[in-house]
Amino acid sequence: NVRADVSAPTPDIPPEIREWLSQDRLLLIDGKWVPAQSGKTFDVTDPATGEIIAKVAEGDKADVDLAVKAARRAFESGPWPRMTPSARGRLLHKIGDLILEHADELAALEAIDNGKPKAVAKAADVALSADMFHYMSGWATKIEGKTIPISALAAPGSDFFSVTRPEPIGVVGQIIPWNFPLLMAAWKLAPALTTGCTVVLKVAEETPLSALRLGELLLEAGLPDGVVNIIAGFGETAGAPLAAHPDVNKVAFTGSTEVGKIIVRAAANDLKRVSLELGGKSPNIILPDADLSLAIPGANAAIFFNHGQCCNAGSRLFVHRSLFDQVVEGIAAEAGKIRLGHGLAVDTEMGPLVSSVQYERVTGYLESGRAEGARTVSCGNAVPSGKGYFVPPTILTDTNPNMKVVREEIFGPVLVATPYDEVDDALIAEANNSVYGLAAGVWGRDTGRAQQVAHRLRAGTVWVNCYHVFDAALPFGGYKQSGWGREMGQAVLSNYLETKAITTRLGSL
């Protein structure tokens, strides 16, 4: 892949967005937009051009302290946890509506901040974010306890009445990454809000913009002051004090497994609740009877969607030896058609990686793969010239299970493809041979057989004859070092609830 084949001119940023970006973007604390206590700001860059597009207040411990105080007040004495469930649900629904009303603007912000194509951001990130609020709004009125018959062995002859009462966990600290900036905010905020919690959200330093715009929409929807506070800032100076804050009852984190372990240690001091959605190195298995007209584009999208910057990317492809060459050539041809460019350009299908750090990291893995003897199949894409952090789709073959590129999460458009001979225990063991267990794919015409393989994969999500199918109703999360707990669906509610058992001694009748 040669640079300078095509240029990546910055398409015009729509005027209302340019206007919004021209003012320093501030922190949301207690219902107001405020500068950081330190007065510091940091630059946000467009990864397709390397140009600075905005200045954002840089929150640190002092701002986290204020935000936690506001969230505590909103939880203890504000209306939020005591509001009727239906009123809370209606408000969440309204937030979903506002996201849809502002879909174009939010998608454009994702395109210039994260780099992803605007059309993709609109169809995926924004649509799923709105749906998450709409779906979660329905749970507000359906969080129920149980009545439980008890034996009360120590009190013979007495009657008791026991119920469980789910209660919001309290003040929640949420820390999110840059790969789906708006959607990660929605996945985190919607369930916390529907259960009646209050929140301090720390957005990723690479991509703060869409979540800050979402903060404005939360206020427009009528969310009471202090219920959601949003801090932009860096991991060590803003994320760490939030994870360690003694007045935060629970931390929900999405990001790397490495930082997930740091979060757990920080939260251990006062044993606060923790849920984690971490990395992956997901196996994608093409069975001998797979319909290749589905499996080839499916495997292509599994790894190259969002430029490979998905924790659930299908990054380890296993193909039956009889189909191996055909599948690798097919994916290379499919991936070679992906047009790289600026996220705001209408014909762009893949943008740049999010940052120079990520560019160095992914190209470093490609070098390490080559040094360890892997063969590189480049897909032949034209790469935009200029300062953008573009890395084209690449497939690595002739690998072995000990190589870094096979074991470690690359988080970029790099697929490792391996042939296998039999659908047997050895294949399953190899697919499961990872510290991660987030997702997996299986492709086969015999869906019963594919299900059997799916049952044996140690992963929180398995897609059969599809990939990247997300739904607000479906739990998502990891086995092993891919995380603790689940996001979305009914399953996520337990991340934000405590269960109280209330037993009443009854009189005689």
Ligand code: ADP
């Ligand atoms: P990635 O590798 O995808 O950038 P990270 O795990 O580094 O993911 O970052 C995800 C989120 O965690 C970001 O909001 C980042 O600022 C935050 N973060 C990074 N380091 C820490 C830390 N030591 N404590 C708390 N949060 C952190």
